[in-house]
Amino acid sequence: MPVEIDVDHVARLARLALSDEERERFAQQLVQILEHAERVREVAAEDVPPTSQPVPLRNVLRDDSPRPSLTQDEALAGAPEVEEGRFKVPRIIEGE
Amino acid sequence: MPEPCDLTAHELGDELRAGQASALEATDSCLRRIEAVDERVRAFLAPTADLAREQARAVDGRLAAKDDLAPVAGIPLALKDVLCTRGVTTTCGSRILHNYVPPYDCTPWARLSAAGSVLIGKTNCDEFAMGSSTENSGFFPTHNPWDLDRVPGGSSGGSAAAVAAGEAVWALGTDTGGSVRQPAALCGVVGMKPTYGLVSRYGLIAFASSLDTVGTFTRDVRDCALLLSAIGGHDEMDSTSIPEPPKDYTSMLEEGVAGLRVGVLRDWLGQVPEEGIRARVEEAVIRLEKLGAEIGEASIPHADYALSAYYLIAPAECSSNLARYDGVRYGHRADAVRDVVELNMRTRGEGFGEEVKRRIMIGTYALSAGYYDAYYGQAQKVRTLVVRDFAREFERYDVLLSPTSPTTAFRLGEKTQDPLAMYLNDVFTIPANLAGNPAISIPCGLDERGLPVGLQLMGNHLDEATVLRAAHAFEQDLAQTFRPPLLNSLAG
Numbered sequence: 001m002p003v004e005i006d007v008d009h010v011a012r013l014a015r016l017a018l019s020d021e022e023r024e025r026f027a028q029q030l031v032q033i034l035e036h037a038e039r040v041r042e043v044a045a046e047d048v049p050p051t052s053q054p055v056p057l058r059n060v061l062r063d064d065s066p067r068p069s070l071t072q073d074e075a076l077a078g079a080p081e082v083e084e085g086r087f088k089v090p091r092i093i094e095g096e
Numbered sequence: 097m098p099e100p101c102d103l104t105a106h107e108l109g110d111e112l113r114a115g116q117a118s119a120l121e122a123t124d125s126c127l128r129r130i131e132a133v134d135e136r137v138r139a140f141l142a143p144t145a146d147l148a149r150e151q152a153r154a155v156d157g158r159l160a161a162k163d164d165l166a167p168v169a170g171i172p173l174a175l176k177d178v179l180c181t182r183g184v185t186t187t188c189g190s191r192i193l194h195n196y197v198p199p200y201d202c203t204p205w206a207r208l209s210a211a212g213s214v215l216i217g218k219t220n221c222d223e224f225a226m227g228s229s230t231e232n233s234g235f236f237p238t239h240n241p242w243d244l245d246r247v248p249g250g251s252s253g254g255s256a257a258a259v260a261a262g263e264a265v266w267a268l269g270t271d272t273g274g275s276v277r278q279p280a281a282l283c284g285v286v287g288m289k290p291t292y293g294l295v296s297r298y299g300l301i302a303f304a305s306s307l308d309t310v311g312t313f314t315r316d317v318r319d320c321a322l323l324l325s326a327i328g329g330h331d332e333m334d335s336t337s338i339p340e341p342p343k344d345y346t347s348m349l350e351e352g353v354a355g356l357r358v359g360v361l362r363d364w365l366g367q368v369p370e371e372g373i374r375a376r377v378e379e380a381v382i383r384l385e386k387l388g389a390e391i392g393e394a395s396i397p398h399a400d401y402a403l404s405a406y407y408l409i410a411p412a413e414c415s416s417n418l419a420r421y422d423g424v425r426y427g428h429r430a431d432a433v434r435d436v437v438e439l440n441m442r443t444r445g446e447g448f449g450e451e452v453k454r455r456i457m458i459g460t461y462a463l464s465a466g467y468y469d470a471y472y473g474q475a476q477k478v479r480t481l482v483v484r485d486f487a488r489e490f491e492r493y494d495v496l497l498s499p500t501s502p503t504t505a506f507r508l509g510e511k512t513q514d515p516l517a518m519y520l521n522d523v524f525t526i527p528a529n530l531a532g533n534p535a536i537s538i539p540c541g542l543d544e545r546g547l548p549v550g551l552q553l554m555g556n557h558l559d560e561a562t563v564l565r566a567a568h569a570f571e572q573d574l575a576q577t578f579r580p581p582l583l584n585s586l587a588g
Contacts, residue, residue: 005461014415014460015422015437016453017445026457029515033458036516039404040474043481050476051483053306053336054532055293055557060335074199078426087424092436 003034101125101262102583105171105319108265112159112170119155119170119214122265123148126172126216129262132586138238139248139258141177143217144184148172151214158212168326169212174264176255177218178225179310180299181205188301189221189233189251192447193427202299203334204268204310204327211326216264219254223449224418225270225303227251228278228521231512232451239508240283241580242547246505249279249521252313256283259313260580266323267313272304273406274501274525276311277537281500281550284539284578286314286567289525290324291558292532293338296331304413305336307406307529317538317568321345324560340558348561353387353569356562359394359493364524368502372543377499380540380551380570384497387569394489394496398481399527405478406526407519408462412472414452415459421447454515479530486531490556495566498524500537500550524552534560538567539578548578 007027011018018026072085081088100108100122111117127145134140155170175181178188180198187193201209209215222232230238230253238253240246241261248257252269256279259267269276271289280287288311295310302308312323322345329342360381368374385391396402423429423443430442448456462471489496501521511518528535533554540551551570555563 007457010457010461010464012441013464014456015419015440015444016448016456017441018453019445022450022453026454029454030457030461032516033407033454033519034461034471037404037408037458037462037471037475040401040408040478041470043398043401044474044477048477048480050473051479052476053292054479054483054530055291055336055338057293057336057338062332070199077199078196080423080427080429089424089436090433090439 003031003038005030005034099125099129099262101129101172101265103265104315105265105322106167108171109167113165119152119159120149122170123152123172123214123216126262126264130217133241133261133582134263136239136244137241137257137261137263138236139219139254139261139263140174140217141187141189141220141235141254142185144215147184148214148216155212155214166211166326167322168208170214172214172216172265173208174216174219174255174258174267175205176221176252176267176269178221178270178301179205179268180301181215181218184218186218186301188224189235190223190447190449190452191234191428192421192444196426198299200299203296203331205299207327219252219258219267221254222251223452224301224414225251225272225275226414226451226455228274228518229511230254231508232449234449237508240505241582242284243505244582246507247282249282249501249505251275253279255313256280256285256287259283259285259315262583266315266319268327269311269313270300271309271311271529272307273410273529274522276313277525277535277550277552278501278521280313280537282505282548284548284580286317286320286536286538288312288320288324288536289528289534290328290560291338291534293336294328294340294558294560296334296337298331298333302417304410305417306413307410317564317571318346318349320536321349321564338558345560345564348565349568351565353384353389353566356389356495356566357493358384358389358391358566359489359496360391361395361496361498362393363395364399364498368499370503370543373499373502373504373549376541376543376549377551381497383573384566384570387573392493394493396482396485396489396527398478398485401478402482402527402530403519403523405475405482406522406530407458408471408475409479411455411459412462413459415456415463418452418456482527483531486527486533494555494562496554498552500524500552504543504545504547504549528554533557534563536563536567538571540574541576
């Protein structure tokens with residue numbers, strides 16, 4: 001099956017601003033890589049179950065009890081912009 | 097008299113306990129070596145000299161007080177810069193995290209630090225551990241101490257080069273598709289990827305969560321066992337951590353290989369393009385047979401498909417894990433944006449390098465509506481087939497043997513224009529990641545150009561002890577010292 005990729009659509013989904021040069025290069029390389037990767041379909045039969053973790057563990061739970069964690073200042077220390085103890089971002093909703 | 101920085105950790109530990117050397121002398125010895133060679137090798141993103149000296153002095157105080165110290169105490173360690181260190185910048189080799197200072201320690205370093213380990217610095221790597229040459233670092237490439245025109249391998253190339261060049265006595269790296277074993281092979285040191293889940297990943301910045309493991313770089317197999325013993329065992333902070341207590345992996349090292357069943361992956365050996373690698377690995381098989389191992393032929397029939405499956409699974413998981421770098425909570429943020437979507441897109445476009453973007457694109461496509469079953473779902477089925485291949489071979493063999501890498505160290509720039517050629521470096525290491533098995537790379541000789549060749553030994557789940565025992569027996573009988581020629585030219 002020939003692979004067709006809408007690079008702009010995928011870049012939008014991935015929230016990646018690409019340069020024209022990157023867009024062009026990726027369009028070509030992604031097709032190459034995915035055509036190589038497609039070989040998985042040759043052997044992945046109906047009756048083969050998927051493996052998501054090589055050493056499966058089930059229902060790893062711990063008590064839901066409060067414990068010390070980062071302070072607000074520590075949690076905000078790496079943020080590019082902070083206001084009143086919160087992460088600050090540009091506007092999300094148009095208008096006003 | 098060798099410099100302390102050129103000793104193994106167990107030799108240095110003996111000297112520390114016998115009062116023949118101090119932890120501060122050992123640290124200063126590494127720092128002098130960094131001063132002498134790192135302008136050329138570029139293994140470190142940031143040495144932590146002041147912190148290291150402070151930690152070394154504390155160990156010396158405890159030595160003077162005759163405290164009972166752990167084997168890792170006072171030994172200079174380097175950490176790949178994907179492992180979080182509280183208060184010490186941790187970049188993942190990426191511009192997007194150039195200023196990230198973690199507020200907590202990863203569990204492996206927390207355990208080592210509590211036991212008196214000395215952090216000599218954070219090492220360079222391919223950005224977010226994606227690559228096989230360390231050329232994808234967002235800052236600069238690392239050079240192989242054996243030949244400065246060649247790559248150290250990757251993605252943990254800085255850690256491998258630092259240990260090979262005596263800039264650290266040992267180091268931690270991470271192995272998602274071969275990122276500890278392949279650079280260990282190319283730099284002539286011992287590199288071990290443990291069973292998936294044996295070493296906690298709390299505080300390891302995630303790349304591909306179903307594959308990521310923390311591994312070790314050391315100068316010999318005994319050191320590998322010591323370091324693994326110090327970092328392994330259950331951690332409740334990592335829900336994928338196997339509920340097993342820490343173990344002492346040194347206890348079975350001397351038991352030899354008499355009667356050990358070794359399966360040679362003949363078809364992998366046949367694919368190796370370099371005669372030097374084939375010859376050294378064949379010699380290793382003969383050596384193990386001479387030592388009493390029972391040699392047979394093994395095969396992983398779905399190995400050919402493993403690489404394809406890996407290059408769907410790893411990008412898919414990376415596209416999800418790296419979604420968190422959005423310019424809001426930490427790291428780089430783009431300037432002068434109109435809204436949040438533009439903030440996210442420009443921050444990521446500016447902050448990520450080419451290989452990371454390529455993999456995010458592959459992964460996003462492979463997980464997008466209508467394609468999930470065709471790509472990620474099928475790749476996970478192939479994974480099951482690889483797991484079954486390994487399980488079947490471990491019914492008749494204790495250890496599987498192969499080359500670690502299809503080539504020795506290649507030239508800087510040689511493969512950067514061809515992503516598929518670069519991905520092929522991992523063809524022999526990826527299967528053990530997909531199946532979760534422990535695997536070690538140990539130096540087994542040099543090729544005709546004088547470059548190190550790595551021998552890979554793989555074991556059954558949680559059977560690190562057998563892998564280490566076989567590797568130790570081989571190493572002791574080979575009795576070859578692997579020292580980059582660069583070090584012979586140093587004064588003093």
